[in-house]
Amino acid sequence: MSSDDRTKEGSIRLRRPSSFSVAFAGLCLCVFIATVDTIILASALPAIAADLSATTNQAFWYSVVLLFAQCVAQPVYGTLTEVFGRKRCMIAALLMFGFSSLFGALAPNIECLIVARALQGLGTGGINVCVNVLVVDLVPQRQRAKMSGILSLAGALVSSTSTPISACAIIVFCFFLKLPSVGVKTKTQLRTMDWVGILIFSGSVSGILFALVTGGNEYSWSSPHILVPLVFGIVFLAVFVGFEETLAGRHGLGPAFIPLRLFSRRTAAFGFLMTFLHGMILWAIPYYYLLYLNISASKSLLRASVLVLPSTFIIPVSAAVAGILMSRLGHFKYFNALAFALMAAGCGALSALRADPSDAVIMGMQLLFSLGGGILFPGRLVAVRAAQRGLPEGQGEDRSDVRMATSLVSFMTSLGQAFGIAMGSTALQNAWGALVRKVAAAGALSDKGRTFIIPASQASTTANAIVKLPPSVAAQYRTIAALIMARVWYICTGLAPLGSVAAVASRNLKLYEKEAPVEKRVREQRV
Template sequence: MSAPQAPSAPHSPPDVPVMQVIFGLMLAIMLGALEQSIVAVVLPEIALQLNGFEDMAWVISAYLVASTVVTPIYGKLSDVLGRRSVLTFSIVLFVLASIACAMATTMPMLIVARILQGLGGGGLISVSQATIADVVPLRERGKYQGYVSGVWAVASMAGPVIGGYLAHFLSWRWIFWINIPLGLIALIVVRRALRHLPVSGRKHRIDYLGALLFGGGLSGVLVFLTRMGQGHSPLEPQTIGLLAAGLIGLVLFIWQERRAVDPVIPLKMLAVPTVAICCLTLFLCFFQLIAMSVLLPLRFQVVGGAGADTAALRLVPLTLAIPFGAYASGRLMSWSGRYKPLQLAGCLVAPIAIVGLAFVPPQAVVPAALVMIVLGLSIGLQLPSGLVATQNSVPPQQVGIATALTAFSRLLGGAVGVAVLTTVLIALLRHSGMAVSDLHGGEDVLMSMFRRAMDAGDQGDAAAVREAAEHAFRLLFLMSAGVSLIAPFFVMRLKEKTLRGSPAGAAASAAAE
């Protein structure tokens, strides 16, 4: 009688405390996801203290790019060395890098520390997700992955709220100091919970060359975009060289992945239309989600004159709406066995909501909150439906790889979204600042503009700067809405299949038999 039950959890030993493991993993995932956006609301304060408006985008994107590149490598290393040891290394690196971030005295020091923090944070997320597959039976895995998605989304959006209050009552350095007690708790729980988890013994050829090409190529393109935002001419030899090197690196990465025995990114799986479309929609979804968690509090401060704590509090409607939309999406999928209508509704409403944010003044608290709720619900609808559609489109033995690919798409979308939109914002702010500043180009224009805009008074000078900044934010939001319009065109082409295990799917299987 026990033989039929064995496949449901082939790797799970009977003495592993599943709920204790899940608690520790969720704490690790929360740490990794929180750092994606916790600095968003205090970016102006950090930039003013460290004199680094030019490099402001990299405070966030350095973490995201580093964590994105190492995510697949950590997963494969943990197959060889064991989840417990690799996750322990990730947490220790994350905590040590957090200390370095808190003690940074210049913007370059902070960016380097954030890169190290991202190298640890990528392991927190990827190894935790792989561990869930080890200890949870396949039939119940969707439920726990839903918990993970919820923790990830809430942590990503709650980051600015927590960061704002820590910065207001203590200082911006406490957004990094707080990671030390949380990381130590996660370390103790993970070490204790995973001590009975065996090493799988599976051998992998880790594609280090592919990871290096991807990281170098993506960094080259993002640095090119950053230089454009800083006002450098696209015809400068150094700027052209960065773009060329980045594109060559990405082309070589694709070539390497096609020939690698165990590639970093399984490009062959992207040949499945449903997988490709869902990865694209999740990329665009996190492109907007992480970028909005950065741009909205920045707008509330620069244009609306709000303090860091007030700007953080005003993000709560968006923070709460995302998990509610994700929960509703999961319930509707369980009831109907369909995912395409949910994805289509979400990706159609999102650009409308972003356009609404562009034209609702940041001082209008209630209308802005209502629009943020609509945006949060539209994003929440897409998160579980995209993941489940991907898992449903591949054979059961490839569900793990498909899930990792969607996680990679989300991380990459967040990294690119923050880098691109923040860079465009800096360029727009510089252009607007030139019209209201007596300075002529360079970082001084941005510093002068931010200081005047965040002045507590409403005298003519500050009002003119805020008006110029609002024009820049409005253009940026309209550009962001235009990017999000890509998703509906692809989702309309999505071929829907009845979900495995749903009532409709069971009826179809019975009819076929």
Template sequence: MSQAPAAPLSAEESGQMTHRQILEALSGLLLAMFVAMLSSTVVTNALPRIVSDLHGSQTGYTWVVVATMLAMTATTPIWGKLSDLFSKKLLVQLALVIYIAGSLIAAFAPSMGVLIGARVVQGLGVGGLTALVQVVIATMISPRERGRYSGYLGATFALATVSGPLIGGVVVDSALGWRGCFFVGLPFAVVAFFLLQKTLHLPVVKRPVHIDYLGATLLVAGVSVLLVWVSLAGNDFAWVSATTAVLVALGVVLLAGAVYVEGRVAVEPVIPLRLFKDRTTTLATIASVLIGVAMFGSTVYLSQYFQTSRGMTPTEAGLMSMAMVGGLFVSSLVSGRVISDTGRWKGWLVGGMVLVVVGLALLGTIDETTDLVVVGGFMAILGVGLGATMQNLVLSVQNNVTMSDMGAASSVVAFFRTMGGSIGVSVLGALLSHQVAQQVTDGYVAAQRPPSFSADSHAVPDVASLPGWEQSIWEHAFGTSFGHIFLVATPFALLALGCVLLIREVPLRTSNLEAEATAAPETAAELHRAVVRNEA
């Protein structure tokens, strides 16, 4: 009696998804990514108003941004590692729930301290979303085809970046006020949760779980201590002081302990050090840190420049951001499509980084009198460079690792880019605070008039409500200082360009099965047989 032929395997069982299934799954993933990006961009234009209403300082302004980035930085590799061990869909949904909780706390925050704490909770969720969405896409799609779908990711990033400041500006100027900004992302997060439940179906890998709690704790603590030092030094205590020595020593010891645990102790390290034996991964990681410093550290303050130096409303500042994200939108779509067609990616990375360097250097020349059309042109150049660089840097690493390391490798690059961003925002924020305070003091001395409000030297008033003579002092102080922080960011972008030039281009794989062939030939062969049976 002949045996009945085996039923063909489903796309999920074979690990291969059809184009329609991929698009259906992407709908929920892209909405989740939109939520993650919106969480920062929608608040950007509200920050000057938030700091003014809650009686915060320039340091408080910095920490509303840094708190989210720090939580993202510390948890990104953990989310990535968890994605190698547990259900990716469940993890994305958990990240959405955490984001919703943080948003609700932030919306009702009575003080800067509570708001910063809420932003930490938001950051935990956003860290999961940014890391996991790229991991899931890498699991579903081969590197050669991934460029096409990465274009959708870039478009989503650009859409959130364009619409976020606009939506935030309109909300801040409405009856809802700045608190309404934290409600904006909630409907999208809820829809993304249920859309993922319906459309995303991935196999869950069952294997023994070893969570590296010690390594994760040391990593989080070490990064946190150093960023606290960078942010507060120069304001709350001197750069050269006993407090500085204690914080730096503690941070270094904690990170050294994390490296030891990851390399010698942990069974399942959150950051597998063996990944850095690969030249591409090492160079891409260094470049990610430097890009993070240059990109996040400079662009996060653009909205404050338009509102404090140019007297714009939050809505008008949101409209100005379209120059940069428009360039990012176009270059991310075009580069993704061409890379998919050709399989070549290094030229886009190099060209993108050149434009990032040029854009930052040009923005370093602005002050409160620079023509807005010229400022918009400089921002467009920077946007085009970032669009051709960010996603493709992750792609170069994903192309070089096995599927079993995809989650860890993707999150490592995202981790170091966000860490660089946290460092950049902290350092450049401290520099901005110091320079503005110094120039404002000089301005009052030159005017031979005292401030019309009572506050410490690092407080940020509502500039638009000040008398005309006093507005000009603050506008000049901010305008000149913003140019300086772009100049400081430029050398970091130059170093990142050097790293990108040294990366060796490897043609993109046409199948995820190729990633498994070297590490586990028997697994690759079995998966290949399953695909053949399915196609037959």
């Protein structure tokens, strides 16, 4: 091999087909499609809830049902990509997203909108999995951190466009991602899939998620509506683990849906934990930060969206820079530890916020947690991938395990997102009533002999109600909302150090440098 094929650090440069850059641009478009929905939701939810006369519970379901569907669907997509190929699954996911977006735009009521969001979750779940798996197929291990960071950066660079770019993404995939579909017949693959494991897993996760997102909202935690699905979900999750360990791949059954060996190494297990915590914290903060700005800071939806632009750009830029540095240095451990420390400091700073802060404070408070959150996008993914069992020394990695682990990273992220939003909603619902009653008892919510009570069921639409209240009462409700949001920041502050501990406890694995050319890897993969 000539010296031109090597970088200054001695690592091998990628030999890519001429269409690689265009295909990677298509992946960037897909990342934007899958993430822009969350941004739009967070800023528009109060207006949507008010316009469709949605209760807090309905608005809550609208916000979490996409994550619910994503969470259940992503591991299944990881298996389906092995059967039908990554390209077909990606196009199907894009079409599902486009159809559900149109259905949501035409929805006449909140119920139809919730159904549309669930279908969108199935689409975005597939997009997230397929993008990450395609990176595994096309990019050597040491370069994946850089590519993952660039994918995160791409979401911000195209954030001024709109969702019709999904059509462009489909065209790019059809014409430029010219990868062969090889392997055994689809019917044979379908017969050998672990359908029993898929059903048990999907049912158990659905039960647990239902209990978590409705507990303290639609039903009390002691209600049978919560306890029954929660207990059954936990029991069947244990059954799933036992089935995958003892029966999957034996007695004529298909190979394990989620092989437990993916979690067997310490760094992989901690990597999945970091992924869960990252999803929980990073999605809870922007979601409830916008709600805080809308209620406690008296900012319009448009103004609030402008004020959170720093985090919108800091996160992907820090992800790109961190990914490039990880690829250059070949390590990731201390990047992850630093990232969680920054998130802990940022969340702690947010807890000091009260009603009516200045714009400078609002924007400055986003710096630390955004830096940390961005670094973790490539960091957590690299930790999980690098820890999977490899091939013999010098031959790289077992890509089948890496692809499955990659789909589980997407699953753990969505699970963390659902936990984060549910955690905040539970704090909002449970604390709102008690704090309102306490302030009302002191007479602070009364004006001219009339007491103004906003129930917990309308907490998320408080901003719309405040404008109709006397100024003194409105000021009290802004303070109440700020105090309750502080509880969310406190919880996130306590969770972030757990991520730093997990990062420090991980091994500082060195990323592989020696890889086959991309053309050879493509021929060996079913994409």
